Amino acid sequence: MLYSAIQAMKNRILVTGAAGFIGSNLIDTLLKSGDEVLGIDNFDVYYKRTIKESNIEDAKQHKQFHFQEGDIRNTSFLDDSFEQFNPDLVVHLAAKAGVRPSIVDPHGYYDVNVIGTLNLLEMMRKHNIKKLIFASSSSVYGNNSKVPFSETDVVDNPISPYAASKKAGELLCHTYHHLYNFDIYCLRFFTVYGPRQRPDLAIHKFTKALYGNDSIPFYGDGTTKRDYTHIDDIIQGITNSINLINHSGGYHIFNLGFGCVYECSYCFLQGYTNSPGIILPANIPHGVQAKQRFKMTLTMIRE
Ligand SMILES: NC(=O)c1ccc[n+]([C@@H]2O[C@H](COP(=O)([O-])OP(=O)(O)OC[C@H]3O[C@@H](n4cnc5c(N)ncnc54)[C@H](O)[C@@H]3O)[C@@H](O)[C@H]2O)c1
Numbered sequence: 001m002l003y004s005a006i007q008a009m010k011n012r013i014l015v016t017g018a019a020g021f022i023g024s025n026l027i028d029t030l031l032k033s034g035d036e037v038l039g040i041d042n043f044d045v046y047y048k049r050t051i052k053e054s055n056i057e058d059a060k061q062h063k064q065f066h067f068q069e070g071d072i073r074n075t076s077f078l079d080d081s082f083e084q085f086n087p088d089l090v091v092h093l094a095a096k097a098g099v100r101p102s103i104v105d106p107h108g109y110y111d112v113n114v115i116g117t118l119n120l121l122e123m124m125r126k127h128n129i130k131k132l133i134f135a136s137s138s139s140v141y142g143n144n145s146k147v148p149f150s151e152t153d154v155v156d157n158p159i160s161p162y163a164a165s166k167k168a169g170e171l172l173c174h175t176y177h178h179l180y181n182f183d184i185y186c187l188r189f190f191t192v193y194g195p196r197q198r199p200d201l202a203i204h205k206f207t208k209a210l211y212g213n214d215s216i217p218f219y220g221d222g223t224t225k226r227d228y229t230h231i232d233d234i235i236q237g238i239t240n241s242i243n244l245i246n247h248s249g250g251y252h253i254f255n256l257g258f259g260c261v262y263e264c265s266y267c268f269l270q271g272y273t274n275s276p277g278i279i280l281p282a283n284i285p286h287g288v289q290a291k292q293r294f295k296m297t298l299t300m301i302r303e
Contacts, residue, residue, distance in 0.1 A: 012036045013037050020041065041056075120132075125180055134169060138190040140188060185252050188254065191227065
């Protein structure tokens with residue numbers, strides 16, 4: 001079914017990870033569409049609380065927005081939230097994000113991303129809420145060399161605890177779809193950028209370094225290739241998913257990306273070489289003209 005054929009309806013939506021990059025942008029859009037939203041977030045210490053507080057400052061002025069500070073690992077907190085708000089749909093974005101730190105803290109990542117997701121699914125079962133949008137990640141593709149990445153590819157070989165935790169989340173989602181007939185869409189986001197971007201992500205770091213006149217922190221030689229997706233496209237993918245799940249349900253996995261991959265260094269140069277007053281640091285790798293484009297499998301979500 002085409003998205004354009006679907007009438008949007010007003011929802012009561014519980015958003016986990018509400019104060020984060022994607023969560024706060026999503027909430028602003030949902031409120032504009034007339035949805036009522038309960039956001040929950042524990043202000044995880046991965047990056048500054050003040051950044052997250054400012055992300056939801058505008059939303060907090062809105063009468064359709066409610067916020068509760070709490071942890072998805074705390075089942076009595078979740079129970080109270082579900083009891084009080086009685087959502088008809090959950091968007092689960094809360095997670096320990098970031099690939100590299102997960103290698104240092106695998107238990108922490110497993111605890112939040114897997115046990116936290118299980119807690120949420122169990123709470124939905126208890127309160128008879130059967131619609132979930134789950135934030136998965138392109139990292140589940142690991143070192144797969146076949147391009148374009150497709151939702152039907154085998155993703156049994158994750159290469160970081162973060163990727164394994166996202167794959168485990170997808171598996172739990174499928175289990176609850178099978179056992180309890182939940183409607184669940186797992187969205188695999190491909191590196192997201194834009195306003196409020198997490199401070200640990202490359203484009204944020206590059207910008208900060210440039211304005212501070214510092215060197216650019218490339219990992220490797222800058223030839224790493226990624227699909228960079230603008231936050232507006234991700235938000236549109238999530239809202240389209242919400243509308244679609246309300247009408248057709250089921251269990252689906254969707255890639256949510258821009259559709260082209262760029263070398264890290266190319267992406268950097270595209271953004272900044274034409275900016276007046278910007279002097280390129282000395283450590284920019286060579287070969288930055290190289291750009292490879294692969295068409296990624298984009299699904300009906302984009303429609
Ligand atoms: N940003 C990306 O490029 C990207 C790519 C792929 C997948 N994702 C996924 O999208 C989701 C959102 O990512 P983001 O970039 O907005 O990250 P983010 O860190 O900005 O937001 C995540 C939010 O979850 C909260 N949180 C963490 N642990 C929690 C817990 N135990 N209880 C309650 N809240 C908790 C954090 O405080 C944070 O505000 C995550 O699930 C992430 O894994 C993001």
